[in-house]
Amino acid sequence: xxxxxxxDLHVSIAVDGGTKEILTGVNLxxxxxxxxxxxxxxxxxxxxxxxxxxxxxxxxxTSGEILLDGVDVLSMTVDERARAGLFLAMQYPVEVPxxxxxxxxxxxxxxVRGEAPKLRxxxxxxxxxxxxxxxxxxxxxxxxxxxxxxxxxxxxEVLQLSLLKPKFAVLDETDSGLDVDALRVVSExxxxxxxxGETGVLLITHYTRILQHITPDxxxxxxxxxxVESGGxxxxxxxxxxxxxxxxxxxAV
Amino acid sequence: xxxxAGLAPELAGAKKGMGSKPLASASERxxxxxxxxxxVPSGREENWRFTPRxxxxxxxxxxxFDAAPTVTVSEGATVETVGRDDARIGEGGVPADRIAAAAxxxxxxxxxxxxxxxxxxxxxxxxxxxxxVVAAGHVQIRTTPHTVATVVxxxxxxxxxxxxxxxxxxxxxxxxxxxxxxxxxxxxxxxxHHFSIGRDATLRGVAVQxxxxxxxxxxxxxxxxxxxxAELLGLGYADAGQHLEQRLLVDHGVPHCxxxxxxxxxxxxxxxxxxxxxxxxIRAAAEQTETFELNRNLVLTPGARADSVPNLEIETGEIxxxxxxxxxxxxxxxxxxxxxxxxxxxxxxxxxxxxxFFGEILSKITLPELRERLEAAVEAELAxxxx
Ligand SMILES: Nc1ncnc2c1ncn2[C@@H]1O[C@H](COP(=O)(O)OP(=O)(O)OP(=O)(O)O)[C@@H](O)[C@H]1O
Ligand SMILES: [Mg+2]
Numbered sequence: 001x002x003x004x005x006x007x008d009l010h011v012s013i014a015v016d017g018g019t020k021e022i023l024t025g026v027n028l029x030x031x032x033x034x035x036x037x038x039x040x041x042x043x044x045x046x047x048x049x050x051x052x053x054x055x056x057x058x059x060x061x062t063s064g065e066i067l068l069d070g071v072d073v074l075s076m077t078v079d080e081r082a083r084a085g086l087f088l089a090m091q092y093p094v095e096v097p098x099x100x101x102x103x104x105x106x107x108x109x110x111x112v113r114g115e116a117p118k119l120r121x122x123x124x125x126x127x128x129x130x131x132x133x134x135x136x137x138x139x140x141x142x143x144x145x146x147x148x149x150x151x152x153x154x155x156x157e158v159l160q161l162s163l164l165k166p167k168f169a170v171l172d173e174t175d176s177g178l179d180v181d182a183l184r185v186v187s188e189x190x191x192x193x194x195x196x197g198e199t200g201v202l203l204i205t206h207y208t209r210i211l212q213h214i215t216p217d218x219x220x221x222x223x224x225x226x227x228v229e230s231g232g233x234x235x236x237x238x239x240x241x242x243x244x245x246x247x248x249x250x251x252a253v
Numbered sequence: 254x255x256x257x258a259g260l261a262p263e264l265a266g267a268k269k270g271m272g273s274k275p276l277a278s279a280s281e282r283x284x285x286x287x288x289x290x291x292x293v294p295s296g297r298e299e300n301w302r303f304t305p306r307x308x309x310x311x312x313x314x315x316x317x318f319d320a321a322p323t324v325t326v327s328e329g330a331t332v333e334t335v336g337r338d339d340a341r342i343g344e345g346g347v348p349a350d351r352i353a354a355a356a357x358x359x360x361x362x363x364x365x366x367x368x369x370x371x372x373x374x375x376x377x378x379x380x381x382x383x384x385x386v387v388a389a390g391h392v393q394i395r396t397t398p399h400t401v402a403t404v405v406x407x408x409x410x411x412x413x414x415x416x417x418x419x420x421x422x423x424x425x426x427x428x429x430x431x432x433x434x435x436x437x438x439x440x441x442x443x444x445x446h447h448f449s450i451g452r453d454a455t456l457r458g459v460a461v462q463x464x465x466x467x468x469x470x471x472x473x474x475x476x477x478x479x480x481x482x483a484e485l486l487g488l489g490y491a492d493a494g495q496h497l498e499q500r501l502l503v504d505h506g507v508p509h510c511x512x513x514x515x516x517x518x519x520x521x522x523x524x525x526x527x528x529x530x531x532x533x534x535i536r537a538a539a540e541q542t543e544t545f546e547l548n549r550n551l552v553l554t555p556g557a558r559a560d561s562v563p564n565l566e567i568e569t570g571e572i573x574x575x576x577x578x579x580x581x582x583x584x585x586x587x588x589x590x591x592x593x594x595x596x597x598x599x600x601x602x603x604x605x606x607x608x609x610f611f612g613e614i615l616s617k618i619t620l621p622e623l624r625e626r627l628e629a630a631v632e633a634e635l636a637x638x639x640x
Contacts, residue, residue, distance in 0.1 A: 054590075054594050055594075056590055057586065057590065077593070077598075077599075078590060078593035078594055079593040079594075079595075079596050079597055079598045079599065079602075081594075082593070082594055082595055082596035083596045087594075088594055090591070090594075093591070094587045094588055094590070094591035095588075096588045096591060096592065096606065097582055098551065098582075098606055098609040098610040098612075098613075099592075099605055099606055099609040100609060103605065103608075103609060104592070104595070104605070107592075107595075107597050107601065107605055108592075108595035108596050108597055111595070111596035111597045111598065111601070112595070112596040143609075144591075160595060164595065164596070
């Protein structure tokens with residue numbers, strides 16, 4: 001069983017004339033088979049945590065550790081992290097003009113699996129994964145995310161998740177921008193990915209509606225750049241009812 | 254049309270100086286076979302303003318040349334070496350700038366390659382004169398009526414070359430033509446391509462710019478009769494310090510002709526520079542013209558620069574369609590991050606983007622042997638640039 005450990009993580013970004021600390025000491029351990037939800041107000045640093053795990057160059061880790069099965073993730077390049085089994089479904093997936101989705105998916109699968117998948121099997125696999133997510137097969141010929149609607153982009157992220165089968169997936173607001181049906185389809189996709197009971201999920205969201213479909217084991221409240229409280233699914237309901245006031249008032253920090 | 258330089262609007266505009274753009278109508282472009290008819294440009298003229306004069310190794314003003322390039326032609330065509338008095342010389346077109354005119358005024362022998370329904374691709378190899386040597390060259394490629402032919406012109410080697418390539422496509426014939434610039438790092442090439450398209454003739458041209466320190470190709474397309482069809486594709490890859498310039502004029506002077514221009518450049522590294530100037534002129538007589546031109550540039554790293562100027566002049570309303578577009582995109586850090594976050598290593602990510610970018614052009618090349626030849630050239634260039 002895999003483990004992703006985040007220990008006292010501090011992350012800064014460069015701003016005019018200096019740096020600004022966004023993450024102020026994040027502690028979090030996720031084991032394979034577990035799903036952790038992170039909820040927190042806008043600007044509290046949730047996406048920053050997601051990007052720091054993936055290794056985005058804009059986010060500088062000033063102290064702390066990220067370990068995947070005890071191995072230092074921070075010394076790996078972005079692509080090494082992905083090949084080691086980490087995946088980030090982005091809040092704002094990037095458009096890559098000129099590169100077809102088919103080509104991109106195959107390159108990614110080749111990199112992550114260490115060898116090019118057999119063409120005939122691969123075409124079948126992609127077709128099946130797309131149909132599971134109600135994605136029109138014509139999308140493989142379009143350029144990566146180019147001109148896709150917000151919801152279409154989110155489906156593509158989950159499509160990649162289902163093809164790349166990482167050890168741990170960070171889903172950054174994968175539910176936002178989805179209509180009711182899309183939310184169900186996408187949630188089913190994530191649940192299929194969880195099915196084997198080996199993979200871990202860190203699910204960043206503002207809404208409990210996705211938690212109706214994807215039941216978390218643990219809910220964390222994120223505020224001021226760190227986890228301020230953790231609990232069971234009932235914590236999400238409390239947040240939905242009362243908001244984050246209890247966690248963002250100066251006294252509570 | 255041969256006039257004296259003083260009357261040419263673009264040169265007149267240059268004389269006024271002021272650094273402003275002396276934009277001249279393409280219909281009034283000055284042309285002459287005689288170098289003395291051209292003034293030495295100041296560098297501010299519209300057709301010179303992008304070209305780095307100091308890197309031209311004297312081509313800017315010279316009228317004398319040390320040598321000629323080596324031209325060899327593979328089997329399958331009739332090859333003649335002729336003097337400048339041969340009646341066919343000049344059928345392709347007339348130089349429109351001083352360097353082309355200098356090369357025209359200087360060459361002693363021209364290679365005329367006649368394709369008489371040649372089934373297999375014919376290769377014309379032009380080899381530079383060697384480092385430190387300045388050469389003038391002249392090649393003419395011609396088809397015979399109602400035939401189909403395929404030609405690859407390969408420019409390789411070292412040194413400095415100014416030359417004219419005349420392409421005379423006979424009535425009812427089809428010519429598939431690929432011209433590659435695969436020079437060594439030191440090479441400087443200022444070339445003029447003169448395309449003359451016969452009645453109901455078809456040109457499928459591909460221009461490839463990969464090598465050399467400075468390459469500037471000025472292409473002109475003329476139609477001799479109705480029904481002419483010219484497709485001009487181009488792909489270029491500029492590395493650090495390279496200057497690759499493509500200037501096109503498609504001159505629609507007769508009715509019922511078609512032109513389709515698509516040029517793509519990728520740029521990588523400090524000081525990589527591409528210039529694309531696409532002029533399409535539809536003269537009053539050229540009714541029922543159908544034309545489209547498009548230039549796309551992909552800037553892979555900071556410090557590279559792509560200049561792109563499409564220009565459409567229409568003198569008649571009786572056309573089928575005319576359009577132009579130009580766009581320069583950047584391969585940015587976010588795209589790189591996204592691809593890497595899916596496990597794709599940085600170099601593979603760049604290759605993916607470049608292959609995809611050029612793929613649109615390669616997929617338009619219908620002849621498998623030509624497409625393979627170009628795919629090999631793209632892969633070789635990717636290996637050289639180490640992306
Ligand atoms: N590249 C950046 N440049 C400037 N500020 C940034 C950058 N990235 C993040 N920030 C700032 O860091 C803080 C945390 O941002 P982050 O995107 O991590 O928040 P979030 O919790 O994901 O918010 P949301 O719920 O709105 O998605 C914000 O104040 C944001 O403005
Ligand atoms: Mg966010």
